[in-house]
Amino acid sequence: MIFTLRRLPGSDDVRVALPLVRRTRDPHEGQWALPGGWLDVSESLVAAASRTLSETTGLAPSYLEQLYAFGAVDRSPTRVVSIVYWALLRADDVSTELDSADQRENVQWFDAATLPRLAFDHNEIVDYALWRLRNKVGYSRIAHGLLADEFTLAELREVYEAILGRRLDPANFRRQVENSGTLIPTDRFRTGSHRPARLYRYNQDVELADRGPLGDRD
Amino acid sequence: MIFTLRRLPGSDDVRVALPLVRRTRDPHEGQWALPGGWLDVSESLVAAASRTLSETTGLAPSYLEQLYAFGAVDRSPTRVVSIVYWALLRADDVSTELDSADQRENVQWFDAATLPRLAFDHNEIVDYALWRLRNKVGYSRIAHGLLADEFTLAELREVYEAILGRRLDPANFRRQVENSGTLIPTDRFRTGSHRPARLYRYNQDVELADRGPLGDRD
Numbered sequence: 065m066i067f068t069l070r071r072l073p074g075s076d077d078v079r080v081a082l083p084l085v086r087r088t089r090d091p092h093e094g095q096w097a098l099p100g101g102w103l104d105v106s107e108s109l110v111a112a113a114s115r116t117l118s119e120t121t122g123l124a125p126s127y128l129e130q131l132y133a134f135g136a137v138d139r140s141p142t143r144v145v146s147i148v149y150w151a152l153l154r155a156d157d158v159s160t161e162l163d164s165a166d167q168r169e170n171v172q173w174f175d176a177a178t179l180p181r182l183a184f185d186h187n188e189i190v191d192y193a194l195w196r197l198r199n200k201v202g203y204s205r206i207a208h209g210l211l212a213d214e215f216t217l218a219e220l221r222e223v224y225e226a227i228l229g230r231r232l233d234p235a236n237f238r239r240q241v242e243n244s245g246t247l248i249p250t251d252r253f254r255t256g257s258h259r260p261a262r263l264y265r266y267n268q269d270v271e272l273a274d275r276g277p278l279g280d281r282d
Numbered sequence: 283m284i285f286t287l288r289r290l291p292g293s294d295d296v297r298v299a300l301p302l303v304r305r306t307r308d309p310h311e312g313q314w315a316l317p318g319g320w321l322d323v324s325e326s327l328v329a330a331a332s333r334t335l336s337e338t339t340g341l342a343p344s345y346l347e348q349l350y351a352f353g354a355v356d357r358s359p360t361r362v363v364s365i366v367y368w369a370l371l372r373a374d375d376v377s378t379e380l381d382s383a384d385q386r387e388n389v390q391w392f393d394a395a396t397l398p399r400l401a402f403d404h405n406e407i408v409d410y411a412l413w414r415l416r417n418k419v420g421y422s423r424i425a426h427g428l429l430a431d432e433f434t435l436a437e438l439r440e441v442y443e444a445i446l447g448r449r450l451d452p453a454n455f456r457r458q459v460e461n462s463g464t465l466i467p468t469d470r471f472r473t474g475s476h477r478p479a480r481l482y483r484y485n486q487d488v489e490l491a492d493r494g495p496l497g498d499r500d
Contacts, residue, residue: 103353103363105361106355107355108353108354108355109351109353109363130350130351132348133327133348133351133365135321135326135327135365136326137324137325137326143323145321145327145365147351147353147363147365
C-alpha cells in the first residue's frame, strides 16, 4: 500500500491518495484491489512486497514498512495470509513516476476518503492503515515521508491536515512544532506568490518511534 | 511471546520476564525458544497463536496482539515465516497459572534482560518486542496490561521502571501521570507496612493508541 498526498484539482485541499489495481480475473474480477502477489521461496517479505509493487504499479518507494498480517479464514476463497507493507511517497517522487504508472492499464490513483467497494477485505486493510497513519503522525516523524527534505511550516501543517482530515490552527500548530524540538530552521526561504516562508528540516538527532532494532531486516 | 513482571527473589527489583520452551528436537535441539507452532488451514492467526501458547506453556492470556511477521530467508533450515503475537500478563494472573506451567517439563521463565542464546532468530524477536514495549509504554495504556484494575502510583512507576530499565523520580512521575488525564483516583487505599497509598484506575474514556478499527479481527 502506498500513500501520498495530492492536491484536488481546482482546490486548495490536499488529500491522502493511493494507487489501486483493477482485478483481471476471479475472484472479484473487475473490482479494484491493493497491489500484491505471492512470496517466492527465496525472497524476503520486504523484497516480495517491493517486487510485486513495482511489477503492478511501476512504483519503487525507497522504504517499505511492515503494516500487519491479515489472516482471517474467510478473507479469500482459498486460504490466503497477506503480510501487508506500506510506504509513504513524497508528492514530487510520485509526479515523476506517475507517467509510467499511469501508462499501465488497470492502475489508478484514488482519494483514500472516497474509495469504492474493493476486492476481498481490502477496504478494511486501507481503513486500518489510515488509522495507523493518523496515530503515527502524532508521535513519530512519519510526516517526513510525505515531504521534501526542506519544507515550510504551512507545508508540514498541510500534511497533518490531510492525514487527520481536519483543519489545524496555524498559530497553535507553529507553537507546537517549534516546542517539540523535532524541527531545525534553515537559512533558506520559500519565495513565490506569497511572502517568503522559512524552510525547516527534521532534526535527525531526536529519537522518536522509528523501526528500532529491526533496521532493514524483515 | 508473553511478558510479565517479576520481583527478583530477595530484592526490590522488578524485572520483565517471559516463558521459554526447551527444544526437544533438531534444529537447535536443547536450546531455549519462544513457544510456537503451525497455522491450521481452518484457524485464524490469533487462534493459532492462542492454541500453541496454551499447548506449550499452559498459559491462556485474555488478549494477544500481533507483533510482527518475521520472514528472512535464512532464519530456519526450511523456509518459515513466523507471525508473532504477544501478550502482557498481570503478575497475579501469572502466579495462579504458574503452577501448571511450571509442571510442564521444558518450560521456564527467564529474566528478559539476561537471556541465553536462543534458537533461530528468537533473540532478535525478543529484542524487537522489548523495544516496542519501551516505545509503547510512552503513548498508550499498555502498562495497564501488567497491573491489576486498581493500583498505586508506586506500583505504576515500578512497571515503567521495569520496562524502561531505569529508575524514575517519584515526584516527577507523579506529576506527569496526574497531568496526563489518563488516571482516575479512587476512594480506596492500599494499606500494609507502609503508610496508606491511594489506589488509581485507568480512565477508559481517554482515547490512546489502541488497536483501532481492527478490533478483535486478525
